[in-house]
Amino acid sequence: MDISKVAVLGAGTMGAGIAQVCAQVGCSVTLFDIDDASAERGLAGIDRFLAKGVARGKVTEEVKAETLARIAASSDQDAAVTGVDLVIEAAPESLKLKREIFTRVAAKAPAHAILATNTSSLPISQIAEGNDAAGRIVGMHFFNPVPLMKLLELVVGNETAPATTDAVRAFGMRLGKEVITVRDAPGFASSRLGICIAMEAIRMVEEGVASPEDIDRAMIFGYGHPMGPLKLTDLVGCDVRLAIADHLADSLDAPHFTPPALLRQMVADGRLGKKSGQGFYSWE
Numbered sequence: 001m002d003i004s005k006v007a008v009l010g011a012g013t014m015g016a017g018i019a020q021v022c023a024q025v026g027c028s029v030t031l032f033d034i035d036d037a038s039a040e041r042g043l044a045g046i047d048r049f050l051a052k053g054v055a056r057g058k059v060t061e062e063v064k065a066e067t068l069a070r071i072a073a074s075s076d077q078d079a080a081v082t083g084v085d086l087v088i089e090a091a092p093e094s095l096k097l098k099r100e101i102f103t104r105v106a107a108k109a110p111a112h113a114i115l116a117t118n119t120s121s122l123p124i125s126q127i128a129e130g131n132d133a134a135g136r137i138v139g140m141h142f143f144n145p146v147p148l149m150k151l152l153e154l155v156v157g158n159e160t161a162p163a164t165t166d167a168v169r170a171f172g173m174r175l176g177k178e179v180i181t182v183r184d185a186p187g188f189a190s191s192r193l194g195i196c197i198a199m200e201a202i203r204m205v206e207e208g209v210a211s212p213e214d215i216d217r218a219m220i221f222g223y224g225h226p227m228g229p230l231k232l233t234d235l236v237g238c239d240v241r242l243a244i245a246d247h248l249a250d251s252l253d254a255p256h257f258t259p260p261a262l263l264r265q266m267v268a269d270g271r272l273g274k275k276s277g278q279g280f281y282s283w284e
């Protein structure tokens, strides 16, 4: 399937990055958000990201201009999905919201369009449940920052058609991503592994086994991880990781996903990581 027109729904951290990588491979992209200011903010973020790339000599001025010219900001969801080949939803992580979005998109997007969600933890099969387009609904789980992170995790729902998975796999490879395919199991592959390591690292801080710095250094220098699990938790957000850990603890009968009291306390105190200035590290 030839994908040339893409709509990205949600112009936040992930949506902006997804719109950028799609435009960089030549797609014409509509970046939708609930109001003009949010959609324009997403577009401005892409401009800034590409400008940094130009300053570092990674992107030419010409590529930057061409990429930006392919992206249009919009606050009209129905118009955004009209005539597209692929919709990628990157709205907030709420099952109710995503189900509503997919119902409306299924009614307005062309009958051939693939409808993907960038959810990091919600079951694809529940997002697609009762949707007439369930065979065309699939998970495309990108990583932050999207233009730099190589992984694309495809999540195959109970009703996702093989042709849908094949088409998004080909598109992911066109984006230059390393594509993995996983069943619609809680936490998929990436979050389940990442959360497991992070919860254990936090338990070790709680028990005074070692400092956050040394626990992170264990994974960096002993296992070749580019970043330790505690710094990564600060970057992702302690609240975000707590929510995913709670979800996994509920869905999988495995005690190692139970969030340590320390994490719960940090979130209650507003120590959310980089975004609040304080987490396992100080970010001031």
Ligand SMILES: NC(=O)c1ccc[n+]([C@@H]2O[C@H](COP(=O)([O-])OP(=O)(O)OC[C@H]3O[C@@H](n4cnc5c(N)ncnc54)[C@H](O)[C@@H]3O)[C@@H](O)[C@H]2O)c1
Residues within 6 Å of the ligand: 009, 010, 011, 012, 013, 014, 015, 032, 033, 034, 038, 089, 090, 091, 092, 093, 094, 097, 101, 118, 119, 120, 121, 141, 142, 143, 144, 236
């Ligand atoms: N941040 C990450 O590291 C990360 C990584 C992988 C996946 N995800 C997933 O990507 C999705 C988006 O996360 P994010 O970090 O970009 O969030 P974000 O808060 O940065 O952006 C979400 C955007 O969606 C917009 N929005 C609100 N209601 C909407 C609607 N009805 N339709 C369309 N857009 C709407 C918001 O205005 C906001 O701009 C979530 O499902 C999240 O779990 C996030």
